[in-house]
Amino acid sequence: KQEVTQIPAALSVPEGENLVLNCSFTDSAIYNLQWFRQDPGKGLTSLLLIQSSQREQTSGRLNASLDKSSGRSTLYIAASQPGDSATYLCAVQGGSEKLVFGKGMKLTVNP
Amino acid sequence: DGGITQSPKYLFRKEGQNVTLSCEQNLNHDAMYWYRQDPGQGLRLIYYSQIVNDFQKGDIAEGYSVSREKKESFPLTVTSAQKNPTAFYLCASSIFAPGRGGTDTQYFGPGTRLTVL
Numbered sequence: 001k002q003e004v005t006q007i008p009a010a011l012s013v014p015e016g017e018n019l020v021l022n023c024s025f026t027d028s029a030i031y032n033l034q035w036f037r038q039d040p041g042k043g044l045t046s047l048l049l050i051q052s053s054q055r056e057q058t059s060g061r062l063n064a065s066l067d068k069s070s071g072r073s074t075l076y077i078a079a080s081q082p083g084d085s086a087t088y089l090c091a092v093q094g095g096s097e098k099l100v101f102g103k104g105m106k107l108t109v110n111p
Numbered sequence: 112d113g114g115i116t117q118s119p120k121y122l123f124r125k126e127g128q129n130v131t132l133s134c135e136q137n138l139n140h141d142a143m144y145w146y147r148q149d150p151g152q153g154l155r156l157i158y159y160s161q162i163v164n165d166f167q168k169g170d171i172a173e174g175y176s177v178s179r180e181k182k183e184s185f186p187l188t189v190t191s192a193q194k195n196p197t198a199f200y201l202c203a204s205s206i207f208a209p210g211r212g213g214t215d216t217q218y219f220g221p222g223t224r225l226t227v228l
Contacts, residue, residue, distance in 0.1 A: 036214065043115075043201055043219035044154075089153070098169065099144075099217060103153040 001095055002027045006102035014110050015082060021075040021105055028104030029070045035064050035075050036089045038104065044089065080109045088108070114138065115220035117202050122225045124189065124196065132187045132223045134202035138163035143185040144217065147171060148199040157200075159208045160185055189225065197227045 004025045013019060021035070032051045036044040048057045048064040050073070056065040063076040077084060086103040115136045124130045135141065136165030145157040160179040174193025179185055185204075191194045203217040 036219075041199075041222070041224070043117075043221045044217075046216045046218065049216050082217075091154075098156055098159065099154075101154040103151065 002030075002092060002099050002100045004090055004092055004102035006088075006090055006105045007099070008105065009103065009107065010106040010108070012108040012110065013080060015080060017080050017109075019078070019080050020079040020106070021088055021090075021107070023073040023075070023102055024075075025071045025092045025100075027094060028071050030092045030094050032093050033064075033066050033073050033100070034074075034091045035062075036091065038087045038089060042085075047088075080107075081107050082111050085109050115218055117200075117220035117223050119223060120221070122223055124225060124227050126227065127191045129188055129190050130225070132189070132200055132202075132225070134185045134187065136183055136185075136204045136218075136220075136222060138204055139182070140204035140218070141182070142205045142214060143179070144203040144205075145169075145175075145177065145185070145187045146203065147202045148201060148222075151225060154201065159186065192196055195227075196225055199224050 005024045034049045035047045037047050038044050050057050050066040060090040061078040066073045085108050087106045091099040091101045093099050132211040142161045146154040148154050155171050157175050158166055158169050158177045160166035162181050166177050166179050172222040176188045199210045202220040202225045205217045
C-alpha cells in the first residue's frame with residue numbers, strides 16, 4: 001500500500017529565505033506526483049504536476065523535482081514571501097488511478 | 112467562469128439525519144472525486160467516478176453514498192450510518208486519460224464543512 005510522508009509537519013521561517021519542502025513515497029511505481037497548496041478553510045490549488053518520465057517542473061518561484069527510484073520529491077520555493085504561508089500537500093498517483101496524499105506541511109513565512 | 116462549486120459552505124446535521132452535499136463542475140471533466148479531510152489526517156478518498164452512471168468506492172466509503180446521473184454533477188450523501196461525519200469535505204474533478212495512467216491534474220472545489228450537532 002502506497003504511503004506518502006511529509007516531514008516536518010510545520011515550518012516557520014523569516015521572509016526571503018529559500019525553502020525546500022520534502023515528500024517521500026514508499027512505492028516507486030507511480031504515474032505522476034502533484035504538489036498542492038491549501039489556504040485555511042479553502043480547497044486545494046494545484047501548483048505543479050510531474051509525470052513519472054520527468055525529473056522536474058518549474059512555475060515562477062516554485063521548482064519541483066522527482067526522483068522515482070529513491071521515492072522522493074522536493075518542492076523548492078525561492079525568496080519566500082508572507083503570501084506563501086499555507087499548507088503544502090504532496091500526492092502521488094499510481095496504478096490504482098487514485099491520488100494518495102501526504103498529511104501536508106504547514107508553512108508560515110514571517111515578515 | 113469555469114470551475115468546481117460546492118454547496119453549502121457550512122452544513123449542520125442532527126443525529127440520525129441524512130444530508131446531501133452538492134458538487135458541480137463546468138470543466139467538462141469525466142472524473143470526479145469526493146475526499147474527507149480531518150485535522151492531522153490528510154485527505155482520504157470516499158468515492159470516485161470516471162464516467163456517468165458509474166462510481167467506485169474509495170478508502171472510507173462506509174456511511175456514504177453517491178450518484179452520477181450527469182457528467183457535471185456528483186452529489187455526496189452522508190447517511191446516519193456514518194458515525195463520525197464531522198469533517199471538511201472536498202470535491203475534485205479531472206480529465207480521465209486511461210492512456211496516461213488514468214488521470215490528469217485534479218481541480219478542487221472550495222469545500223463544505225459538516226458539523227454534527
